[in-house]
Amino acid sequence: MAKLLWGMIGGGEGSQIGPAHRLGAGLDGAFDFVAGALDHRPEAGREYGQRLGLAADRAYGDWREMLEGEQGRDDRIDLVTVATPNATHFEITKAYLEAGFHVLCEKPMTMTVEEGEEIVGLARETGRICAVNYGYTGYALVRHMRAMVARGDLGKVRMVVAEFAHGHHADAADADNPRVRWRYDPAQAGVSAQFADCGIHALHMASFVIGQELDRLSADTVSCIESRVLEDDAQVNLRFDGGAAGRLWTSSIALGRQHGLTLQVFGEKGGLRWAQEQPNQLYWMPLGGRLEVMERGGPGLSPEADRASRVTMGHAEGMPLAFANIYADLAEAIRARKEGRDMDPAADLYPRAEDGLRSMAAVFAVAESGQGQGVWMDARPPMFR
Ligand code: NAI
Missing domain, CATH: 3.30.360.10 (Dihydrodipicolinate Reductase; domain 2)
Incomplete structure (x- = not known):
């Protein structure tokens, strides 16, 4: 099965939640990490992205540059994770949904109820997935x-x-x-x-x-x-x-x-x-x-x-594997859309923009x-x- 392509905004070096996303997305081999705008400091983000294995032209300095770069590619990312500080979630999620990308946004999804309603409306209008990372429901x-x-x-x-x-x-x-x-x-x-x-x-x-x-x-x-x-x-x-x-x-x-x-x-x-x-x-x-x-x-x-x-039973599983289950649900949801089939109902558990x-x-x-x-x-x- 062809791998899905994944990008990340935020989650730079030393961030709290970035590593758990990278572990979660990478666990099943469903997603390849190919693009990122990882840090609020453009140079630090580019440098860290390349250290994590991103190609130089896909280790972006900021999320707008990444949006522009990815939009123009045939092999554009299938899913973008937004793991920046709260006040930036709305603007970034909105821009990527409008451009036709599936999004996994960190919580809280927005800063106001009105913004939340706008995101729900936009996800419904564009038919794109907008998931929210209540990752502990992945346990x-x-x-x-x-x-x-x-x-x-x-x-x-x-x-x-x-x-x-x-x-x-x-x-x-x-x-x-x-x-x-x-x-x-x-x-x-x-x-x-x-x-x-x-x-x-x-x-x-x-x-x-x-x-x-x-x-x-x-x-x-x-x-x-x-x-x-x-x-x-x-x-x-x-x-x-x-x-x-x-x-x-x-x-x-x-x-x-x-x-x-x-x-x-x-x-x-x-x-x-x-x-x-x-x-x-x-x-x-x-x-x-x-x-x-x-x-x-x-x-x-x-x-x-x-x-x-x-x-197997008796070996501890923990938080990055719970996040991996959210990513596994999203991989199944994206693949089902690409293949024009219904998704596995047991995977239809990822938290939505409505949540x-x-x-x-x-x-x-x-x-x-x-x-x-x-x-x-x-x-x-x-x-x-
Ligand atoms: P953090 O402050 O540790 O890291 C934030 C990262 O985002 C840094 O690398 C910073 O350089 C980067 N960044 C900031 N502005 C950016 C921008 N405009 N473009 C690109 N990168 C940017 O923050 P933390 O704790 O990792 O939290 C990030 C988000 O994740 C928050 O919304 C928080 O609520 C959420 N979170 C969710 C958890 C969960 O269990 N679902 C647990 C911890 C945090």
């Missing part, structure tokens, strides 16, 4: 949780409890460090800090697993470090459109927590518990039964989990509810009301 056992809920193992879902709490911004003495400070500054970060950065991962995962979209929410937001304008901790109560209730806690001052993404789902017939720091085990408690630990790669899991599992938009509506609802003493807000984007 095999997260996909298994979703399959268990969908086939009715839990009965009706009553409650979902999601957390994404870490302690990496807990040092008050370091709050003025420019690398930290901008995240809590509305001029640079927008209306929300911790919820927009981490809370939306937990919220999206909750929605993905229970198969319900967020309807409304009530938020208690706190700046535990006084100099911060935006929240570093939030507790959000949720109501979903299928009747489930939810609780979501996100924090950046939770000392002792590392990555801290966890999900618990409680239904009429059983409960599930999963934590990203131990992603190869899923805890299942059926009503009236015994607690069971499911191992990734073990027998009797769902086709979705089997497809997302790469090495990115729903997150933005939730971000604004959290910010407003937080300022309004926890008043319940409609959390749906106007487009989906």
Whole structure:
């Protein structure tokens, strides 16, 4: 099968998320990394791109130059990943969709709900894929949780409890460090800090697993470090459109927590518990039964989990392999389009622009509810009301 061609914007040397994308995209051999505008400093981006193996004429200085260069080629890239800082996502994603490229954009997809609606409209109009990197939904056992809920193992879902709490911004003495400070500054970060950065991962995962979209929410937001304008901790109560209730806690001052993404789902017939720091085990408690630990790669899991599992049971799989599953879904989606066939439904799980938009509506609802003493807000984007 011919390889798909892949390009990347952002993710330069020393960036946090660039390496995980390169590992994820490269894992199955479906994508060849052939183009990049990797750094906000053109020379550094060109030089690093070539060090990673890009040809000199495809190691671009910036994303506009890359757009122009790739548009004119017969062997233009099939997919571009946008892994730059948040405020640039909208402009870059919009330009590449308009030029007919498929895009995988980092989260948050945009800075406003209006921009999110524009991206959804554009993806629909152009028929291009616009995926959003809620990459943790690529974990095999997260996909298994979703399959268990969908086939009715839990009965009706009553409650979902999601957390994404870490302690990496807990040092008050370091709050003025420019690398930290901008995240809590509305001029640079927008209306929300911790919820927009981490809370939306937990919220999206909750929605993905229970198969319900967020309807409304009530938020208690706190700046535990006084100099911060935006929240570093939030507790959000949720109501979903299928009747489930939810609780979501996100924090950046939770000392002792590392990555801290966890999900618990409680239904009429059983409960599930999963934590990203131990992603190869899923805890299942059926009503009236015994607690069971499911191992990734073990027998009797769902086709979705089997497809997302790469090495045999007992060997740890982690985050870059979860990202690889998003890339594998996208490779299948792009190939199916090229070959004029339906895509494998087990691969049709990658997060969409619609998910990115729903997150933005939730971000604004959290910010407003937080300022309004926890008043319940409609959390749906106007487009989906
Ligand atoms: P970072 O600050 O570590 O790296 C950003 C990189 O983008 C740098 O190499 C920088 O030179 C480059 N860059 C900046 N402006 C650019 C431009 N205009 N053109 C080309 N390159 C440019 O940031 P980090 O932490 O890697 O985050 C990037 C994005 O990924 C953010 O939107 C963040 O929210 C998201 N992210 C997502 C994660 C996930 O799990 N899905 C985890 C961490 C970050």
